[in-house]
Amino acid sequence: MLEQFLHLVRTRESVRQYLPDPVHPEQVERILEAARLAPSACNAQPWTFIVVNDPEIRNKLADATSNKLIGLNHFTKQAPVHIVVVMEPANLTSRIGSVVKQKHFPLIDIGIAAEHICLAAAAEGLGTCMIGWFHETTVRNVLSIPAKSRPVLIITLGWPANEQPREKRRKGLGDIVRYNQYQSG
Amino acid sequence: MLEQFLHLVRTRESVRQYLPDPVHPEQVERILEAARLAPSACNAQPWTFIVVNDPEIRNKLADATSNKLIGLNHFTKQAPVHIVVVMEPANLTSRIGSVVKQKHFPLIDIGIAAEHICLAAAAEGLGTCMIGWFHETTVRNVLSIPAKSRPVLIITLGWPANEQPREKRRKGLGDIVRYNQYQSG
Numbered sequence: 001m002l003e004q005f006l007h008l009v010r011t012r013e014s015v016r017q018y019l020p021d022p023v024h025p026e027q028v029e030r031i032l033e034a035a036r037l038a039p040s041a042c043n044a045q046p047w048t049f050i051v052v053n054d055p056e057i058r059n060k061l062a063d064a065t066s067n068k069l070i071g072l073n074h075f076t077k078q079a080p081v082h083i084v085v086v087m088e089p090a091n092l093t094s095r096i097g098s099v100v101k102q103k104h105f106p107l108i109d110i111g112i113a114a115e116h117i118c119l120a121a122a123a124e125g126l127g128t129c130m131i132g133w134f135h136e137t138t139v140r141n142v143l144s145i146p147a148k149s150r151p152v153l154i155i156t157l158g159w160p161a162n163e164q165p166r167e168k169r170r171k172g173l174g175d176i177v178r179y180n181q182y183q184s185g
Numbered sequence: 186m187l188e189q190f191l192h193l194v195r196t197r198e199s200v201r202q203y204l205p206d207p208v209h210p211e212q213v214e215r216i217l218e219a220a221r222l223a224p225s226a227c228n229a230q231p232w233t234f235i236v237v238n239d240p241e242i243r244n245k246l247a248d249a250t251s252n253k254l255i256g257l258n259h260f261t262k263q264a265p266v267h268i269v270v271v272m273e274p275a276n277l278t279s280r281i282g283s284v285v286k287q288k289h290f291p292l293i294d295i296g297i298a299a300e301h302i303c304l305a306a307a308a309e310g311l312g313t314c315m316i317g318w319f320h321e322t323t324v325r326n327v328l329s330i331p332a333k334s335r336p337v338l339i340i341t342l343g344w345p346a347n348e349q350p351r352e353k354r355r356k357g358l359g360d361i362v363r364y365n366q367y368q369s370g
Contacts (some may be wrong), residue, residue: 002215005193005308008186009222030187032362036355037194041317045356051247054365086367095194097318101339104292111296116194118224119304123190132226132290133282145367148360152288170221171230172213177217180239182271 010064012118013165015127018078018158025053027080028122028157034120038113041105042093042161047113050084050143050151057142064138065154071132079156084143085114087150111150117155127160189354198304198350203263203343210238212309213266213342219305226290231296232298233364235269235328235336240329243267244316249323250339258316264341269328270299270337295337306319312345 032049040046052058061084063075076082090098090106098105118128131154139151217234237243246269247261261267275283275291283290296330303313316339324336 001193002219002305002308004189005305006215006219006222008190009219009305010223014224029358029362030191032358034187034191034194036358036361037191037353039197039199039300039315043354045361048361048363048367050363050365052365052366055213057365101318101321103204103317104289107289107292108296108299108317108338112291112300114293115224115300116296120187120190122192123187130224132287132288132293136286143365143367149367153293168222173214173217173221176221176230177214177232178235180235180237180242180328182233182235182328182334 001172004075006125008119010168011165012122012128013168014129015158015160016025017073017161018075018080018156019126019157019161020080023081023126023159027093027126031117031120031124034116035113038109038116040109040112041097042091044090044094044106044109046088046090046094046106046109048086048088048149050086052082052143053080060142061139061154064142067133076131076156079158081157083117083155083157084139084151085110085153085155086145087152089148107152114153114155121157124157126157129156131156193304193308195353196350197307197313198353200343200345201260201316202346203260203265203312203341204346205263205265206312206344208266208342208344212311216302216305216309219301220298223294223301225294225297226282227276227277229275229291229294230295231273231279231291233271233273233334235271237267237269237328237348238265245327246324246339249327258301261316261341264343268302268340268342268344269324269332269336270295270338270340272337274333292337299338299340306342310344313344314341316341345348
């Protein structure tokens with residue numbers, strides 16, 4: 001069964017060209033079910049997912065993620081659905097951990113839940129792209145996100161225009177894996 | 186195929202009781218292959234994975250994750266393998282993004298890669314537990330991790346002593362999903 005998961009991992013890629021076909025709301029819900037079940041530090045579940053499928057609001061969001069000057073993320077208007085991953089204040093145990101251990105656990109949690117969304121979508125043949133670079137104030141205003149919460153990622157979702165996955169450029173296992181010590185050998 | 190992924194997501198849980206049986210090095214490698222293929226901001230791949238299977242070093246690590254006073258993580262000595270997820274400095278594009286957008290993308294990336302490990306392990310019937318709360322200086326010293334790099338998570342890996350997965354305590358979809366606006370309704 002690991003081979004199936006590895007196949008899914010190889011299938012998932014950042015999709016930047018979408019067909020105009022809609023994504024069924026039931027599909028979106030099933031994909032979000034995968035995010036709902038994601039683990040998080042101290043089970044804080046510090047997240048809200050805003051599904052944006054209203055064309056007007058989606059276009060405003062797309063404007064917040066694209067930059068005409070440097071040509072960034074022009075594709076976002078094509079994607080029929082955007083899922084905005086909002087980071088919420090964590091529960092007390094996780095917050096204490098973040099302070100004492102000086103690492104912000106909710107960011108790790110957000111990565112996990114967002115990847116559950118992307119893998120679940122890939123399992124449906126859908127394409128996604130995680131976008132972390134956007135105009136936060138605009139997104140906050142367009143979606144009325146309160147000050148206590150923070151939009152961290154926008155995930156575009158739709159049917160990929162290209163069916164052939166690209167080859168992944170990654171470091172080799174030898175470059176990233178060590179045994180029993182940081183320095184190998 | 187989404188059902189298969191949802192099944193995997195439901196299967197994965199934090200395992201805190203392990204059998205003494207060893208995990209095959211080839212299995213560990215295949216699990217790490219899933220982490221190797223994980224996406225990251227600007228494809229920075231800001232990670233090193235230290236596989237600790239030497240009993241003596243593993244016990245020292247386990248001491249860094251358990252706390253006799255408050256009874257935290259006593260189970261870590263049972264797990265035959267620990268995978269220490271080390272965060273590396275990101276590439277330039279990701280670093281600029283982290284500064285300009287004031288969010289530390291490598292922490293998100295670490296969450297994604299760590300969850301690939303846990304899901305891949307679950308697909309093999311193996312149990313994992315992500316631990317973020319440990320004595321960082323001890324871990325750093327035991328594994329000779331240089332100052333530029335940071336151990337963020339320790340994942341215990343082994344055969345679960347209990348085969349029956351627990352029911353997950355999670356918020357409902359209605360509590361975490363909104364449509365087109367942060368405030369529903």
